[in-house]
Amino acid sequence: MKWYLVKLVFQVLSGEGVHTPQFDEQVRLITADEVNWAYEKAKVIGWLEQRSFLNHRAESVTWKFIEIAEIHEVENPEDGVLLCSYTVEPGNAQEYIESITIKAEKSLAISLSKEQTSSVSM
Numbered sequence: 001m002k003w004y005l006v007k008l009v010f011q012v013l014s015g016e017g018v019h020t021p022q023f024d025e026q027v028r029l030i031t032a033d034e035v036n037w038a039y040e041k042a043k044v045i046g047w048l049e050q051r052s053f054l055n056h057r058a059e060s061v062t063w064k065f066i067e068i069a070e071i072h073e074v075e076n077p078e079d080g081v082l083l084c085s086y087t088v089e090p091g092n093a094q095e096y097i098e099s100i101t102i103k104a105e106k107s108l109a110i111s112l113s114k115e116q117t118s119s120v121s122m
Contacts, residue, residue, distance in 0.1 A: 001031045003074040004038035005083050008046045009066040015059035025069065027084065035071060042068050 005027060012022040028045070032038035046065035055061045074083060090096035 001033060002038075003077045004030045004032060004035065004042075005070075005072045005074055006030055006038065006042040006068055007070040008042060008049070009069045010046070010049070011064045011066055013062045013064065014055065015057075015061075023066070024063065029074070029077075035073065039068055039071055042071065 006029075008026045008028065010024040010026070012024055014022075028042065030038045030041050030045075032041055046068065050063055050065045052060055052062045072084070074081065088096065
């Protein structure tokens with residue numbers, strides 16, 4: 001079995017759809033014997049993840065699967081391996097660094113909270 005990194009893209013539609021276009025890009029790991037099977041497996045996941053629900057304003061929210069945007073074989077799935085990278089060109093470097101720092105702090109706090117919750121429930 002081989003490992004593949006796939007990017008699934010969903011369109012998020014709220015209410016009557018009169019809002020800024022919104023898309024959710026999900027990066028997932030998939031195991032398969034070959035790239036065609038990984039693609040098909042990812043496509044099934046995308047179709048299964050489509051859903052509609054009511055938000056806090058009782059408006060319909062729909063997640064519509066669009067497509068598999070990328071697929072890459074992960075040749076050496078080991079600790080610390082580079083899976084993907086993006087080059088960003090922000091308008092203001094300092095604002096970008098500050099926003100990343102805030103996101104990192106929030107992410108760590110959420111992860112620690114989840115870890116504490118799961119260790120308490122065991």
